[in-house]
Amino acid sequence: xxxxxxxxxxxxxxxxxxxxxSGQNISLCYQCGNCTAGCPYTNYFDYPVSMVxxxxxxxxxxxxxNSKAIWLCATCETxxxxxxxxxxxxxxxxxxxIIARRENRVSEKDIKLFYDSFLDSVKQFGRIYEMGxxxxxxxxxxxxFADADLGPKVLTKGKIHFFxxxxxxxxxxxxxxxxxxxxxxxxx
Amino acid sequence: xxxxxxxxxxxxxxxxxxxxxxxxxxxRKLPGVVYATNYMYTCSEPGQxxxxxxxxxxxxxxxxxxxxxxxxxxxxxRKTVEKAGLxxxxxxxxxxxxxxxxxxxxxxxxxxxxxxxxxMAVAKxxxxxxxxxxxxxxxxxxxxxxxxxxxxxxxxxCADGGLxxxxxxxxxxxxxxxxxLDKTFPTIDCSICILGPKMVDVAQHEKIKLYAYSxxxxxxxxxxxxxxxxxxxxxxxxxTKCTGCGACMxxxxxxxxxxxxxxxxxxxxxxxxxxxxxxxxxxxIDPTFCRQFTKGKCGVCAKICPTGAINYExxxxxxxxxxxxxxxxxxxxxxxxxxxxxxxxGRYPDVITGxxxxxxxxxxxxxxxxxxxxxxxxEPKTVVxxxxxxxxxxxxxxxxxxxFCCMYIAKQAIxxxxxxxxxxxxxxxxxxxxxxxxxxxFTRRAQExxxxxxxxxxxxxxxxxxxxxxxxxxDTLLGTQVEIExxxxxxxxxxxxxxxxxxMAEKLHISYDTFGFYVESHPKLRPVETNTSGVFLAGACQxxxxxxxxxxxxxxxxxxxxxxxxxxxxxxxxxxxQVNINACVGCLKCVKTCPFQAIKEEVLRSGKKVAKVxxxxxxxxxxxxxxxxxxxxxxxxxxxxxxLAEVNAICQS
Numbered sequence: 001x002x003x004x005x006x007x008x009x010x011x012x013x014x015x016x017x018x019x020x021x022s023g024q025n026i027s028l029c030y031q032c033g034n035c036t037a038g039c040p041y042t043n044y045f046d047y048p049v050s051m052v053x054x055x056x057x058x059x060x061x062x063x064x065x066n067s068k069a070i071w072l073c074a075t076c077e078t079x080x081x082x083x084x085x086x087x088x089x090x091x092x093x094x095x096x097x098i099i100a101r102r103e104n105r106v107s108e109k110d111i112k113l114f115y116d117s118f119l120d121s122v123k124q125f126g127r128i129y130e131m132g133x134x135x136x137x138x139x140x141x142x143x144x145f146a147d148a149d150l151g152p153k154v155l156t157k158g159k160i161h162f163f164x165x166x167x168x169x170x171x172x173x174x175x176x177x178x179x180x181x182x183x184x185x186x187x188x
Numbered sequence: 189x190x191x192x193x194x195x196x197x198x199x200x201x202x203x204x205x206x207x208x209x210x211x212x213x214x215x216r217k218l219p220g221v222v223y224a225t226n227y228m229y230t231c232s233e234p235g236q237x238x239x240x241x242x243x244x245x246x247x248x249x250x251x252x253x254x255x256x257x258x259x260x261x262x263x264x265x266r267k268t269v270e271k272a273g274l275x276x277x278x279x280x281x282x283x284x285x286x287x288x289x290x291x292x293x294x295x296x297x298x299x300x301x302x303x304x305x306x307x308m309a310v311a312k313x314x315x316x317x318x319x320x321x322x323x324x325x326x327x328x329x330x331x332x333x334x335x336x337x338x339x340x341x342x343x344x345x346c347a348d349g350g351l352x353x354x355x356x357x358x359x360x361x362x363x364x365x366x367x368x369l370d371k372t373f374p375t376i377d378c379s380i381c382i383l384g385p386k387m388v389d390v391a392q393h394e395k396i397k398l399y400a401y402s403x404x405x406x407x408x409x410x411x412x413x414x415x416x417x418x419x420x421x422x423x424x425x426x427x428t429k430c431t432g433c434g435a436c437m438x439x440x441x442x443x444x445x446x447x448x449x450x451x452x453x454x455x456x457x458x459x460x461x462x463x464x465x466x467x468x469x470x471x472x473i474d475p476t477f478c479r480q481f482t483k484g485k486c487g488v489c490a491k492i493c494p495t496g497a498i499n500y501e502x503x504x505x506x507x508x509x510x511x512x513x514x515x516x517x518x519x520x521x522x523x524x525x526x527x528x529x530x531x532x533x534g535r536y537p538d539v540i541t542g543x544x545x546x547x548x549x550x551x552x553x554x555x556x557x558x559x560x561x562x563x564x565x566x567e568p569k570t571v572v573x574x575x576x577x578x579x580x581x582x583x584x585x586x587x588x589x590x591x592f593c594c595m596y597i598a599k600q601a602i603x604x605x606x607x608x609x610x611x612x613x614x615x616x617x618x619x620x621x622x623x624x625x626x627x628x629x630f631t632r633r634a635q636e637x638x639x640x641x642x643x644x645x646x647x648x649x650x651x652x653x654x655x656x657x658x659x660x661x662x663d664t665l666l667g668t669q670v671e672i673e674x675x676x677x678x679x680x681x682x683x684x685x686x687x688x689x690x691x692m693a694e695k696l697h698i699s700y701d702t703f704g705f706y707v708e709s710h711p712k713l714r715p716v717e718t719n720t721s722g723v724f725l726a727g728a729c730q731x732x733x734x735x736x737x738x739x740x741x742x743x744x745x746x747x748x749x750x751x752x753x754x755x756x757x758x759x760x761x762x763x764x765x766q767v768n769i770n771a772c773v774g775c776l777k778c779v780k781t782c783p784f785q786a787i788k789e790e791v792l793r794s795g796k797k798v799a800k801v802x803x804x805x806x807x808x809x810x811x812x813x814x815x816x817x818x819x820x821x822x823x824x825x826x827x828x829x830x831x832l833a834e835v836n837a838i839c840q841s
Contacts, residue, residue, distance in 0.1 A: 030580075032618045037662035037669060038530075038648035048667050082530070082648055084581035 010059035018056060022095040028085040029053045035079035035089050045069035049079055049089060056092070070096040071108035113140045123177045126170025130160035189314055192223040192248040193306060194239055195284075196230035196255035202289040207299040211254065211284075214303045220314050222246055231261050236268045243272040250274075250313045254282040254306050275318035277762070277825055282309035304838050311837035315830045319762035324804050326412035327512035328753045329354065333404060333692070336364020337383060337735060338727025339517030340390050341742030342749075346515075347395035349750045354509050355390065356418055359448070360401045361466035363387055364519055366735060368449065370549040370557075373599040374630035380465055380552070387467045400468055405506060407695050408785065410805050411722030412512045412758050422502040424473035425459070429497035432469035434461055436489035436498070445477035447554070450547045453540070453562065454554035459489045459498075463552050471497075513722045513752055515745045516706060517738075518692060520728035523578040523586070523681040531577070531650045531679060537563040538657050539650055539677045541577075542596060549603055559607045561676045564655070568675030571604050572659045573597045573615045574647045578682030580618065586682045588703070591732035593680035594621045598634040600678065605638045613640045614672055616647050616661050624734070643670060650677055683732040696723050697784070697807075705731045716745045720807075724748050763825040764806035765813065771820035772798040778812035778821055787812060787821075 019026055029050075036048040046068045047055065055064050064070070070093055079089035106112045117137040121129045138144050154160050193215045197203035208226040215224040223246045227235050230253055242248060251269050255261060258281040266276040282305040292298045328351055332343045335357030343355045361367070367387070369379035390396055405417040425436075442458035449462035458478040461471050471489075479486035480500050490498040522543060525534035532539050538561050540548075551557035561568045575597055579590040594617065601613040615634075620642070622628040634640040647661035656673040663670045685704025686692075693700040698718040699707040706729050709717035716724050724745040727738040752758075765778075765787070774797035779787045786805035790798055799812075799821060810823045819828060 030618070031664065032576075032580075033645040033662040033664035034648060036664065036667075037646045037660065039669070042662075042669055048662070048664075048669075050662065050664055051667060078648070082646075084583050086583050 004058065004060065006058065011061040012059055014061040014064075015056065015059045017099070018092065018095055021099070022088070022092045024087050024092055026053070026056050026087075026092075028087050029057065030085065032084060034082045034084060038078040038082045040076060040078065041072050041074055044072050049073070049093070052093070052096075053087075053089065064096060065100045065103065065105055066107050068107050069093075070100060071106070071111045073097075110141045110143070113137055116140070119177075123174050125164045126167045126173040127165065129164035131162055132164060134160075189220050189250060190222045190246065190248050191218075191220045191250040191252060191310055191313060192239070192242050192246060193221055193225075193252045193254065193310065194230050194235075194242075195224070195226040195302075195306070196235070196253065197226060197228045198255060198285055198289075199229070202255070202285050205289045205293060205295050205298045206284060206302045207295060208302075210299050211302045211306060215306050215310070218307060218310050220250075221310060223248060230255050231264055236264070239265070239268050240272040243269065243274065248274075250278050250280075250316070252280045252282060252306065252309045252313050254284045254302065254309065256285040257281075257283050257287075275320075277319040278313065278316055280309040280313040280316070282306050307837045308834040311833040312830055315827075315833045316825065319824055321759040321762045322803065323757040323759050324412060326753060326756060326758050327414075327510055328352070329509075329511040330513045330515060330749050330753075331356065331414070331416055331509065331511040332515045332517060334358070334364070334517035334519055334727070334729070335362030335390070335398070335400070336517060336519045336727060336738070337366040337386070338519070338738040338742040338745075339364070339515065340386050341739045342515045342517060342724075342726050342746045343396055344386065344389055344393065345743050345746030346749055347393045349746065351395065351749065351753060353393075353396045354399065354416075354511060355396055356399045356402050356404060358401070358403055359462070360423070360470070360472045361449075361462050361468065362390060362398070362400065363463075363465070363467070365543070367463065367465070368451075368543060368550070369546050370551075370553075371599060371603060372735060373595045374624075374626045376599065376602070380550075384465050387465065391467045398468070399507075400470075401472060404692065404695060407514070410784075410807075411720075411752075413804065414511050414514065414722070416509050416511060416514075418507050418509060420505040420507060422504050423470070424475070424478075424498065424500055424502045425471045426497040426499050426502075427468065427470045429495040430470045430493075431495060432461060432466075432471065433494065434471070435492050435494065436471050437461060439488050439492045441486065441488055442477050442479055445474050450554055451541065451544045453544050453547045465552070473498075473500075513724070513749045514696065515724045515726055515742075515749060516692070516696060516698070516718075516729055517726040517742065517745075518686045518689060518729040520732060521684045521686045521689075523584075523684060525679065525681070527578055527584060527681075528679065530648060531574070531677070536650070536652055536657060536677075537561075538568075538675065539679065542593065542600065542678055542680045545600055545676075545678045546596075549600065549607070557607075559604065566675075567608055567611075569608065569611050570672065570674045570676075571601070571611060571613045572647075572657075572672055572674040572677045573601060573613065573680065574659075574677065575615065575617045575680045576646075576682075577679035579680075581682070584682070586684065586703070588732070589621060590680070590683035591621075592734040593683075594619075594631065595624070595627055595734065597678075597680055598622075598631040598640070601634050601640040602638050605640070613638075614659075614674075615640060615642045616645060616659075617642060618644075618646065624736070645670070683728070686729060689729065696720065698723055698725075705729065716741055716748055722752065760804055761808060763823070764803060764808045765801045765810070765821050765823050767799050767801060768820045768822065769796075769798045771818050773818055773820070774798050775817065777815050777817070781811050781815045783809065783811060 033050045036050040039049050042048045073093040075090050077090040114137050117133045121133040195208045195212050212224045212226045253265050269279045270276045284302040288301050330346050331354040332339045333356050343353045347353045366383050372379050402418050402420045405419045408415045436459045437457050440457035440459045444455045445458045447456035459473045475481040547553040578584050578586050604613050622631045643663050645662035645664045649660045659672045659674050689704040697720045708715050726741040726745040778799050784807050786802050787799050790800035812821045813823045
């Protein structure tokens, strides 16, 4: 990492924004490392979660929002459970994804596509339609045959089905999405 | 009435945000005030001199000082006015610093508020009555509660100073936590070798009366005259006959009793002497395990005892001691393993606490000083220490640092290498806190000379894998997770207040913090005093602290007791409750509400039943005053009339 000029490159507004949107006080973190110690994905992260917290404290907006770590986080909440300072770390990671997405700087496009495919499926059917989600994700991401080898196994075991299942009140679920999108537009 | 008012600048503390000259000018307009001035530091010698001269020149008969909190300087100024010939209760203090200048930034608002505060104080002082303290005799015996190193030091210093000492210890032997330690940091000298002589001194000192295996039942009275009921718990062994030979312990068929002294590292017998150097070295039966008590038959120890000391019928005995002061040295407690589900919550025998490891290292411990891990009694080659197990963890309710764990971990790691030369120790730490003399050098020595690997990070999980314990944590300096296959894991569990600390505080009428540690009178200037006069603190009951600090406090508390007892008579505070027998209807509600049992029933010659305040016991808290339905009981210096005068002073302006 290059030398960071903290006088010039500390983005105080970003710190404020993350604190406000996540409802967490970042200054509570004393860098014990318990979040990293428990994180099941840390070996895939470019920055371990305790370092994400440190970069946040230092107001390093670009490094944090461009990191892969925030997208690879599985939201298992081990960090939140173990944090001695009672910081909801998983919530902060979630907030960072939302901000990154809003600013169109998604470092892991495929993961964002998967989220989109998942939510589209829920919007359309009121619940997850696994086969549809997978196909949609594979088409959008260009990995046409990703996980195709698993298909026969899960199909024969009845874990996923060819056709979507209908549930009562699917339209109500769709309304949730509409309401959210309307409100999002209103708030810009 | 001629009132003089002195307004203090307190440097910039008050004058910075209060227009003191204006306050003085406004004060001069008040009825009764004949003199008002402002001065840089009223508490300084020239400041006090100014008050004395004004009293002479202006013929003042009442004085108000507007300055800091009365907790700081009320006594200073009371003495000043007394020297100038006034009664010390013809003085009032208006707190314009803590209540005004320090908390508001608006100078105009502050100035107005300060004027109001002075008005109140003037109204009060004009209603003040002269009060005179009476003196009472002091019982020059001191009781020390807790026979750990702090309590022993206090007891020995008091006894050497010529006082009679009553030392009460909850467990069967004195020595406390220090008697359980193997070596002490940073000198690696044997703990019991330096504590043992002190323990013997306590036992042999003709001025110290020791109650071991006893607890405080009730405390009554006041400074100089306490009556304390002590419960001598039943040991089921007549200690006047027991010689401490240990034959009973050898023959006792119950081999699974919990060993309190060894923190359960290994089981003990139902009748036992806790450790070889125990004082008093007497046996005691644990009735929760003894077959005579659980099954109703056995009696082996009674048969074997050469002096016939065993008595299964023994009952608790209550004795009363009259004393004049109390030193509280009740020590601390430790977190249990069950607080850590991610570390196995006590399910894994090879995950132990620091104090348990201390017993394993100790030559008089269950393994005779050979490091053998609990599960299979083999020598561990890889030992992992986890610091801050519970400490600095808000989510577990312990936001504070436990003070001495960093140091004892370094010590235990060094000793591990000494005992098992081909072993490797690892320490997971957040920060190394080693501010004492020679302490940091000691932790460096562990790393430089003994090859202890310090890992900056936390442990998130410990789980068994074959005969090993896998310790997974983070190395935040490397930025990765790390894993160690350990033979033994030692957790430096958090220091908490002693079990029953809050209960004891209530018996003593002293305050304790959220965590159960006792609160000193002033964090810097009165570190061993409490807000209850005659009760002093020593050792870890006031907060986690190591041996040198505990010993220092023990001596400090003793010096406080000796200076208190240097006078034969003590002066009582006259600001106490007083009953107007004409107004009292004898409902005796005050008797029930008084937290100090300072009010009793009295029958007058006329046959009328009234309340009577025991002057020396009353602490002047005022609970009775607010309880009394007819205003018959009044707290002197804070009577209804005096307080209402203050209220009127601000409400009418």
